[in-house]
Amino acid sequence: MFWDEKTETLPKRDLERLQLKRLKKTLSQVQNVEFYRKRLHEAQVKPGDIRTLADIQKIPFTRKQDLRDGYPFGFFAVPIHEVVRIHTTSGTTGKPTVVGYTRNDLNTWAHLIARNMTMVGLTDQDIFQNMVNYGMFTGGLGFHYGAEKVGMTVIPSATGNTRRQIEMIQDFGVTAVHCTPSYAMHLAEVAEEMGANLESLNTGLFGAEPWSDSMRAELEKKLGVTAFDSYGLSELFGPGVAFECPERDGLHIWHDCYLVEIIDPATGEVLGDGERGELVVTPLVKEAMPLLRYRTGDITMQIEDDCLCGRAKKIARITGRSDDMLVIRGINVFPSQIEHVLLRIPEVGNQFMVYVDRINHLDEMTIDVEINRDYFSGELQDLARIQKKVVKELHDTLELRTTVKLVEPGSLPRFEGKAKRVIDRRSEM
Numbered sequence: 293m294f295w296d297e298k299t300e301t302l303p304k305r306d307l308e309r310l311q312l313k314r315l316k317k318t319l320s321q322v323q324n325v326e327f328y329r330k331r332l333h334e335a336q337v338k339p340g341d342i343r344t345l346a347d348i349q350k351i352p353f354t355r356k357q358d359l360r361d362g363y364p365f366g367f368f369a370v371p372i373h374e375v376v377r378i379h380t381t382s383g384t385t386g387k388p389t390v391v392g393y394t395r396n397d398l399n400t401w402a403h404l405i406a407r408n409m410t411m412v413g414l415t416d417q418d419i420f421q422n423m424v425n426y427g428m429f430t431g432g433l434g435f436h437y438g439a440e441k442v443g444m445t446v447i448p449s450a451t452g453n454t455r456r457q458i459e460m461i462q463d464f465g466v467t468a469v470h471c472t473p474s475y476a477m478h479l480a481e482v483a484e485e486m487g488a489n490l491e492s493l494n495t496g497l498f499g500a501e502p503w504s505d506s507m508r509a510e511l512e513k514k515l516g517v518t519a520f521d522s523y524g525l526s527e528l529f530g531p532g533v534a535f536e537c538p539e540r541d542g543l544h545i546w547h548d549c550y551l552v553e554i555i556d557p558a559t560g561e562v563l564g565d566g567e568r569g570e571l572v573v574t575p576l577v578k579e580a581m582p583l584l585r586y587r588t589g590d591i592t593m594q595i596e597d598d599c600l601c602g603r604a605k606k607i608a609r610i611t612g613r614s615d616d617m618l619v620i621r622g623i624n625v626f627p628s629q630i631e632h633v634l635l636r637i638p639e640v641g642n643q644f645m646v647y648v649d650r651i652n653h654l655d656e657m658t659i660d661v662e663i664n665r666d667y668f669s670g671e672l673q674d675l676a677r678i679q680k681k682v683v684k685e686l687h688d689t690l691e692l693r694t695t696v697k698l699v700e701p702g703s704l705p706r707f708e709g710k711a712k713r714v715i716d717r718r719s720e721m
Protein backbone atom coordinates (compact mmCIF):
# COMPACT_ATOMS: atom_id res chain seq x y z
CA MET A 293 0.00 0.00 0.00
CA PHE A 294 1.12 3.55 -0.74
CA TRP A 295 0.46 6.85 0.98
CA ASP A 296 1.82 8.86 -1.96
CA GLU A 297 2.24 6.33 -4.77
CA LYS A 298 3.38 8.74 -7.46
CA THR A 299 6.27 10.12 -5.39
CA GLU A 300 7.20 6.81 -3.81
CA THR A 301 7.61 5.17 -7.22
CA LEU A 302 9.09 8.05 -9.25
CA PRO A 303 11.14 6.79 -12.21
CA LYS A 304 14.90 7.23 -11.69
CA ARG A 305 15.30 10.13 -14.12
CA ASP A 306 12.45 12.13 -12.63
CA LEU A 307 13.70 11.39 -9.14
CA GLU A 308 17.22 12.61 -9.94
CA ARG A 309 15.86 15.77 -11.56
CA LEU A 310 13.81 16.46 -8.43
CA GLN A 311 16.80 15.75 -6.17
CA LEU A 312 19.02 18.16 -8.09
CA LYS A 313 16.40 20.90 -8.01
CA ARG A 314 15.97 20.47 -4.27
CA LEU A 315 19.72 20.26 -3.64
CA LYS A 316 20.19 23.60 -5.37
CA LYS A 317 17.44 25.10 -3.26
CA THR A 318 19.02 23.69 -0.07
CA LEU A 319 22.31 25.24 -1.09
CA SER A 320 20.69 28.65 -1.33
CA GLN A 321 18.94 28.16 2.04
CA VAL A 322 22.17 27.37 3.87
CA GLN A 323 23.46 30.81 2.88
CA ASN A 324 21.41 31.98 5.88
CA VAL A 325 23.65 29.95 8.19
CA GLU A 326 26.94 31.56 9.09
CA PHE A 327 28.67 28.18 9.53
CA TYR A 328 27.85 27.18 5.94
CA ARG A 329 28.67 30.56 4.40
CA LYS A 330 32.11 30.26 5.95
CA ARG A 331 32.54 26.55 5.22
CA LEU A 332 31.52 26.85 1.56
CA HIS A 333 33.66 29.94 1.10
CA GLU A 334 36.69 28.08 2.50
CA ALA A 335 36.00 25.14 0.21
CA GLN A 336 35.55 27.61 -2.68
CA VAL A 337 32.14 26.19 -3.56
CA LYS A 338 29.61 28.61 -5.01
CA PRO A 339 25.93 27.61 -5.37
CA GLY A 340 26.39 27.72 -9.17
CA ASP A 341 29.10 25.03 -8.99
CA ILE A 342 26.51 22.34 -8.23
CA ARG A 343 25.28 21.32 -11.69
CA THR A 344 24.87 17.58 -11.20
CA LEU A 345 24.15 15.37 -8.20
CA ALA A 346 27.76 14.14 -8.27
CA ASP A 347 28.93 17.73 -7.69
CA ILE A 348 27.80 17.29 -4.09
CA GLN A 349 31.21 15.72 -3.49
CA LYS A 350 32.74 19.20 -3.71
CA ILE A 351 30.91 20.13 -0.50
CA PRO A 352 32.60 19.40 2.85
CA PHE A 353 30.89 17.09 5.37
CA THR A 354 28.94 18.33 8.37
CA ARG A 355 29.67 16.52 11.63
CA LYS A 356 27.78 16.08 14.86
CA GLN A 357 30.45 18.18 16.58
CA ASP A 358 29.71 21.09 14.20
CA LEU A 359 26.08 21.03 15.37
CA ARG A 360 27.18 20.96 19.01
CA ASP A 361 29.45 23.94 18.38
CA GLY A 362 26.45 25.79 16.93
CA TYR A 363 24.47 25.46 20.18
CA PRO A 364 21.77 26.57 20.54
CA PHE A 365 20.40 28.05 17.30
CA GLY A 366 23.52 28.38 15.13
CA PHE A 367 22.18 26.10 12.38
CA PHE A 368 18.75 27.69 12.00
CA ALA A 369 18.26 29.06 8.49
CA VAL A 370 15.04 30.92 9.33
CA PRO A 371 14.23 33.58 11.94
CA ILE A 372 13.34 32.02 15.31
CA HIS A 373 9.69 33.15 15.08
CA GLU A 374 9.28 30.84 12.05
CA VAL A 375 10.46 27.88 14.14
CA VAL A 376 7.35 26.31 15.66
CA ARG A 377 8.98 23.47 17.58
CA ILE A 378 12.33 22.53 19.07
CA HIS A 379 13.68 19.12 20.01
CA THR A 380 17.09 18.27 21.41
CA THR A 381 19.13 15.12 21.23
CA SER A 382 20.77 13.98 24.41
CA GLY A 383 24.47 14.65 24.53
CA THR A 384 26.50 12.23 26.59
CA THR A 385 29.08 14.96 26.95
CA GLY A 386 28.53 18.70 26.94
CA LYS A 387 25.58 20.48 25.38
CA PRO A 388 22.83 18.66 23.50
CA THR A 389 22.16 19.21 19.80
CA VAL A 390 19.17 21.42 19.07
CA VAL A 391 16.91 20.77 16.09
CA GLY A 392 14.15 23.11 14.93
CA TYR A 393 11.10 22.75 12.71
CA THR A 394 8.98 25.20 10.74
CA ARG A 395 5.28 24.51 10.23
CA ASN A 396 6.10 23.04 6.79
CA ASP A 397 8.81 20.85 8.33
CA LEU A 398 6.29 19.36 10.77
CA ASN A 399 3.88 18.68 7.90
CA THR A 400 6.62 17.03 5.84
CA TRP A 401 7.70 14.92 8.79
CA ALA A 402 4.15 13.69 9.51
CA HIS A 403 3.75 12.97 5.81
CA LEU A 404 6.91 10.82 5.76
CA ILE A 405 5.77 8.89 8.83
CA ALA A 406 2.42 8.34 7.11
CA ARG A 407 4.28 6.90 4.11
CA ASN A 408 6.15 4.48 6.38
CA MET A 409 3.09 3.35 8.27
CA THR A 410 1.02 2.88 5.12
CA MET A 411 3.90 0.95 3.54
CA VAL A 412 3.68 -1.71 6.26
CA GLY A 413 -0.09 -1.99 5.86
CA LEU A 414 -1.43 0.27 8.61
CA THR A 415 -4.63 2.21 7.84
CA ASP A 416 -7.24 4.42 9.49
CA GLN A 417 -8.75 1.20 10.84
CA ASP A 418 -5.78 0.67 13.17
CA ILE A 419 -5.56 1.43 16.89
CA PHE A 420 -2.01 2.54 17.57
CA GLN A 421 -0.25 2.67 20.95
CA ASN A 422 2.91 4.79 20.94
CA MET A 423 5.07 3.50 23.81
CA VAL A 424 8.04 5.83 23.58
CA ASN A 425 9.16 8.98 25.40
CA TYR A 426 7.09 12.03 24.46
CA GLY A 427 9.57 14.59 25.73
CA MET A 428 12.48 16.03 23.80
CA PHE A 429 12.97 12.65 22.07
CA THR A 430 11.59 12.91 18.52
CA GLY A 431 10.15 9.37 18.49
CA GLY A 432 7.06 10.28 20.51
CA LEU A 433 5.59 13.29 18.73
CA GLY A 434 7.09 12.18 15.40
CA PHE A 435 5.14 8.94 15.21
CA HIS A 436 2.14 10.48 16.93
CA TYR A 437 1.41 13.05 14.22
CA GLY A 438 2.17 10.60 11.41
CA ALA A 439 -0.33 8.09 12.80
CA GLU A 440 -2.97 10.81 13.21
CA LYS A 441 -2.37 11.88 9.61
CA VAL A 442 -3.16 8.34 8.47
CA GLY A 443 -6.29 8.54 10.60
CA MET A 444 -5.46 5.88 13.14
CA THR A 445 -6.82 5.94 16.66
CA VAL A 446 -3.71 7.03 18.54
CA ILE A 447 -2.96 6.23 22.18
CA PRO A 448 -0.08 8.41 23.41
CA SER A 449 0.79 6.07 26.25
CA ALA A 450 4.48 7.08 26.36
CA THR A 451 6.80 5.00 28.55
CA GLY A 452 6.49 3.40 31.96
CA ASN A 453 3.88 1.42 33.91
CA THR A 454 4.10 -1.70 31.78
CA ARG A 455 1.09 -3.42 33.36
CA ARG A 456 -1.09 -0.41 32.52
CA GLN A 457 0.29 -0.46 28.96
CA ILE A 458 -0.74 -4.10 28.64
CA GLU A 459 -4.21 -3.42 30.04
CA MET A 460 -4.68 -0.70 27.44
CA ILE A 461 -3.63 -3.02 24.63
CA GLN A 462 -6.25 -5.54 25.81
CA ASP A 463 -9.04 -3.12 26.70
CA PHE A 464 -8.71 -0.85 23.65
CA GLY A 465 -8.07 -3.65 21.15
CA VAL A 466 -4.74 -2.15 20.08
CA THR A 467 -3.57 -3.47 16.69
CA ALA A 468 -0.18 -1.75 16.34
CA VAL A 469 2.54 -0.64 18.74
CA HIS A 470 5.72 1.41 18.47
CA CYS A 471 8.56 1.11 21.00
CA THR A 472 12.19 0.13 21.32
CA PRO A 473 12.88 -3.58 20.71
CA SER A 474 14.22 -4.00 24.24
CA TYR A 475 11.06 -2.52 25.75
CA ALA A 476 8.97 -4.80 23.50
CA MET A 477 10.81 -7.77 24.95
CA HIS A 478 10.07 -6.55 28.49
CA LEU A 479 6.43 -5.98 27.55
CA ALA A 480 6.17 -9.55 26.26
CA GLU A 481 7.58 -10.94 29.49
CA VAL A 482 5.26 -8.92 31.72
CA ALA A 483 2.28 -9.86 29.53
CA GLU A 484 3.19 -13.50 30.00
CA GLU A 485 3.39 -13.08 33.79
CA MET A 486 0.00 -11.40 33.78
CA GLY A 487 -1.48 -14.08 31.56
CA ALA A 488 -2.61 -11.21 29.31
CA ASN A 489 -4.29 -11.75 25.99
CA LEU A 490 -2.62 -9.67 23.27
CA GLU A 491 -4.38 -11.24 20.32
CA SER A 492 -5.60 -7.91 18.90
CA LEU A 493 -1.97 -6.96 18.14
CA ASN A 494 -0.66 -7.57 14.64
CA THR A 495 2.03 -4.97 13.87
CA GLY A 496 5.13 -3.94 15.82
CA LEU A 497 7.27 -0.94 14.79
CA PHE A 498 10.61 -1.10 16.54
CA GLY A 499 13.51 1.33 16.41
CA ALA A 500 15.89 3.75 18.16
CA GLU A 501 18.40 0.97 18.87
CA PRO A 502 19.92 -1.80 16.72
CA TRP A 503 18.33 -5.23 16.95
CA SER A 504 19.01 -8.58 15.33
CA ASP A 505 16.92 -10.91 13.20
CA SER A 506 16.89 -13.49 15.99
CA MET A 507 15.35 -10.84 18.27
CA ARG A 508 12.80 -10.16 15.52
CA ALA A 509 11.81 -13.83 15.47
CA GLU A 510 11.43 -13.89 19.25
CA LEU A 511 9.37 -10.68 19.39
CA GLU A 512 7.10 -11.89 16.62
CA LYS A 513 6.49 -15.15 18.44
CA LYS A 514 5.95 -13.63 21.87
CA LEU A 515 3.78 -10.67 20.82
CA GLY A 516 2.08 -12.22 17.79
CA VAL A 517 3.09 -9.33 15.53
CA THR A 518 4.88 -8.76 12.27
CA ALA A 519 7.89 -6.67 13.30
CA PHE A 520 9.33 -3.80 11.21
CA ASP A 521 12.59 -1.92 11.67
CA SER A 522 12.50 1.85 11.79
CA TYR A 523 15.52 4.14 11.42
CA GLY A 524 15.65 7.79 12.26
CA LEU A 525 17.83 10.60 13.43
CA SER A 526 16.67 13.86 15.01
CA GLU A 527 19.09 15.86 12.88
CA LEU A 528 17.22 14.60 9.77
CA PHE A 529 13.67 15.24 11.16
CA GLY A 530 13.55 12.31 13.61
CA PRO A 531 12.08 8.83 13.20
CA GLY A 532 10.91 7.72 9.79
CA VAL A 533 14.02 8.52 7.77
CA ALA A 534 14.07 4.90 6.59
CA PHE A 535 11.69 2.04 7.19
CA GLU A 536 11.26 -1.59 6.26
CA CYS A 537 8.61 -2.54 3.71
CA PRO A 538 6.77 -5.89 3.79
CA GLU A 539 9.78 -7.51 2.01
CA ARG A 540 11.85 -6.83 5.16
CA ASP A 541 15.26 -7.14 3.54
CA GLY A 542 16.46 -3.57 3.89
CA LEU A 543 14.98 -0.15 4.61
CA HIS A 544 13.48 2.30 2.15
CA ILE A 545 14.88 5.76 2.55
CA TRP A 546 12.81 8.52 0.98
CA HIS A 547 15.04 9.60 -1.89
CA ASP A 548 12.90 12.59 -2.82
CA CYS A 549 13.67 14.04 0.63
CA TYR A 550 17.16 12.69 1.38
CA LEU A 551 20.23 12.49 -0.80
CA VAL A 552 22.17 9.42 0.32
CA GLU A 553 25.88 8.67 0.12
CA ILE A 554 27.92 5.89 1.70
CA ILE A 555 31.52 6.81 2.54
CA ASP A 556 34.59 5.15 3.90
CA PRO A 557 34.59 6.61 7.42
CA ALA A 558 38.39 6.68 7.55
CA THR A 559 39.08 8.43 4.22
CA GLY A 560 35.77 10.11 3.32
CA GLU A 561 35.86 8.42 -0.09
CA VAL A 562 32.39 7.79 -1.59
CA LEU A 563 31.64 4.05 -1.92
CA GLY A 564 29.52 2.20 -4.45
CA ASP A 565 26.36 0.14 -4.00
CA GLY A 566 26.93 -2.99 -1.95
CA GLU A 567 29.93 -1.49 -0.16
CA ARG A 568 29.55 -1.08 3.57
CA GLY A 569 30.42 2.29 5.10
CA GLU A 570 29.06 5.33 6.91
CA LEU A 571 25.70 6.77 5.93
CA VAL A 572 25.93 10.42 4.87
CA VAL A 573 22.66 12.25 4.24
CA THR A 574 21.76 15.62 2.77
CA PRO A 575 18.15 16.39 3.64
CA LEU A 576 16.48 18.06 0.64
CA VAL A 577 13.28 19.54 2.04
CA LYS A 578 14.10 20.94 5.46
CA GLU A 579 13.42 24.61 6.05
CA ALA A 580 14.39 25.42 9.63
CA MET A 581 17.62 23.46 9.71
CA PRO A 582 19.00 22.42 6.32
CA LEU A 583 22.18 20.35 6.47
CA LEU A 584 24.78 19.43 3.86
CA ARG A 585 26.36 15.95 3.77
CA TYR A 586 25.61 15.11 7.38
CA ARG A 587 27.73 12.26 8.73
CA THR A 588 25.33 10.04 10.68
CA GLY A 589 28.02 7.74 12.12
CA ASP A 590 25.79 4.76 11.25
CA ILE A 591 27.13 1.89 9.19
CA THR A 592 25.09 0.48 6.29
CA MET A 593 25.25 0.05 2.51
CA GLN A 594 23.03 0.85 -0.45
CA ILE A 595 21.21 -2.06 -2.07
CA GLU A 596 21.01 -1.38 -5.81
CA ASP A 597 18.06 -3.57 -6.78
CA ASP A 598 14.63 -2.04 -6.98
CA CYS A 599 12.32 -3.61 -4.44
CA LEU A 600 9.46 -5.98 -5.20
CA CYS A 601 7.16 -3.52 -3.43
CA GLY A 602 7.70 -1.04 -6.30
CA ARG A 603 9.81 1.51 -4.44
CA ALA A 604 13.40 2.46 -5.26
CA LYS A 605 16.61 1.17 -3.75
CA LYS A 606 17.07 0.52 -0.06
CA ILE A 607 19.76 0.69 2.57
CA ALA A 608 20.72 -2.35 4.64
CA ARG A 609 19.79 -2.49 8.32
CA ILE A 610 22.25 -0.51 10.44
CA THR A 611 25.05 -2.78 11.65
CA GLY A 612 27.01 -0.48 13.91
CA ARG A 613 28.64 2.88 14.44
CA SER A 614 31.63 4.20 12.53
CA ASP A 615 33.23 5.00 15.92
CA ASP A 616 33.58 1.22 16.43
CA MET A 617 35.50 0.72 13.19
CA LEU A 618 39.00 -0.74 13.25
CA VAL A 619 41.54 -0.21 10.51
CA ILE A 620 43.65 -3.36 10.18
CA ARG A 621 46.44 -3.26 7.60
CA GLY A 622 44.44 -0.62 5.75
CA ILE A 623 41.20 -2.63 5.73
CA ASN A 624 38.11 -1.39 7.57
CA VAL A 625 36.70 -3.94 9.99
CA PHE A 626 33.54 -3.62 12.08
CA PRO A 627 33.02 -5.84 15.13
CA SER A 628 29.48 -6.43 13.83
CA GLN A 629 30.91 -8.16 10.73
CA ILE A 630 32.76 -10.60 12.95
CA GLU A 631 29.59 -11.23 14.91
CA HIS A 632 27.64 -11.95 11.71
CA VAL A 633 30.25 -14.47 10.56
CA LEU A 634 30.28 -16.27 13.91
CA LEU A 635 26.48 -16.46 14.00
CA ARG A 636 26.60 -18.48 10.77
CA ILE A 637 28.97 -21.13 12.23
CA PRO A 638 27.18 -23.62 14.51
CA GLU A 639 30.45 -25.04 15.89
CA VAL A 640 31.14 -21.82 17.81
CA GLY A 641 29.17 -19.54 20.13
CA ASN A 642 28.45 -15.88 19.43
CA GLN A 643 30.55 -14.44 22.28
CA PHE A 644 33.93 -13.21 21.09
CA MET A 645 36.86 -10.96 21.93
CA VAL A 646 39.13 -9.21 19.43
CA TYR A 647 42.74 -8.30 20.21
CA VAL A 648 44.73 -6.09 17.88
CA ASP A 649 48.51 -5.93 18.13
CA ARG A 650 51.30 -4.51 16.02
CA ILE A 651 53.99 -7.11 15.52
CA ASN A 652 57.02 -6.28 13.34
CA HIS A 653 55.17 -3.17 12.09
CA LEU A 654 52.21 -5.29 10.98
CA ASP A 655 48.72 -5.23 12.44
CA GLU A 656 47.69 -8.63 13.74
CA MET A 657 44.15 -9.46 14.77
CA THR A 658 43.40 -12.33 17.15
CA ILE A 659 39.84 -13.44 17.78
CA ASP A 660 38.91 -15.57 20.79
CA VAL A 661 35.69 -17.48 20.31
CA GLU A 662 33.94 -20.11 22.40
CA ILE A 663 33.51 -23.61 21.09
CA ASN A 664 29.99 -25.09 20.99
CA ARG A 665 30.11 -28.52 22.66
CA ASP A 666 27.11 -29.79 20.70
CA TYR A 667 29.12 -29.62 17.48
CA PHE A 668 32.52 -30.64 18.82
CA SER A 669 33.69 -34.25 19.13
CA GLY A 670 36.38 -33.43 21.69
CA GLU A 671 39.13 -34.67 19.34
CA LEU A 672 42.12 -32.46 18.60
CA GLN A 673 41.60 -33.06 14.89
CA ASP A 674 38.10 -31.65 15.15
CA LEU A 675 39.46 -28.57 16.93
CA ALA A 676 41.79 -27.94 13.98
CA ARG A 677 38.91 -28.37 11.52
CA ILE A 678 36.71 -25.86 13.34
CA GLN A 679 39.54 -23.37 13.68
CA LYS A 680 40.28 -23.58 9.95
CA LYS A 681 36.62 -23.12 9.14
CA VAL A 682 36.31 -19.96 11.28
CA VAL A 683 39.51 -18.48 9.79
CA LYS A 684 38.24 -19.13 6.26
CA GLU A 685 34.76 -17.70 6.86
CA LEU A 686 36.26 -14.60 8.47
CA HIS A 687 38.65 -14.23 5.56
CA ASP A 688 35.81 -14.48 3.03
CA THR A 689 33.95 -11.63 4.73
CA LEU A 690 36.73 -9.37 6.01
CA GLU A 691 39.28 -10.13 3.27
CA LEU A 692 41.78 -10.30 6.07
CA ARG A 693 43.88 -13.06 7.63
CA THR A 694 43.16 -13.47 11.34
CA THR A 695 44.33 -15.73 14.13
CA VAL A 696 41.47 -17.62 15.75
CA LYS A 697 41.71 -19.10 19.25
CA LEU A 698 39.00 -21.50 20.37
CA VAL A 699 38.23 -21.28 24.07
CA GLU A 700 36.00 -23.10 26.58
CA PRO A 701 32.27 -22.32 26.53
CA GLY A 702 31.38 -19.66 29.10
CA SER A 703 34.98 -18.44 29.51
CA LEU A 704 34.67 -15.10 27.67
CA PRO A 705 33.30 -12.00 29.42
CA ARG A 706 29.56 -11.29 29.16
CA PHE A 707 28.42 -7.69 28.83
CA GLU A 708 25.34 -5.98 30.15
CA GLY A 709 24.72 -2.86 28.12
CA LYS A 710 27.31 -1.82 25.59
CA ALA A 711 29.78 -4.64 24.87
CA LYS A 712 33.51 -3.95 24.77
CA ARG A 713 34.70 -6.75 22.57
CA VAL A 714 37.72 -5.05 21.03
CA ILE A 715 41.02 -4.49 22.75
CA ASP A 716 43.37 -2.48 20.56
CA ARG A 717 46.89 -2.76 21.96
CA ARG A 718 48.67 -1.07 19.05
CA SER A 719 49.12 2.27 20.81
CA GLU A 720 50.78 0.55 23.78
CA MET A 721 53.75 -0.48 21.67
Ligand SMILES: [Zn+2]
Pocket residue numbers: 537538539544599600601602603
Ligand atom coordinates in the same frame (compact mmCIF):
# COMPACT_ATOMS: atom_id res chain seq x y z
ZN1 LIG B 1 10.18 -2.52 -0.66
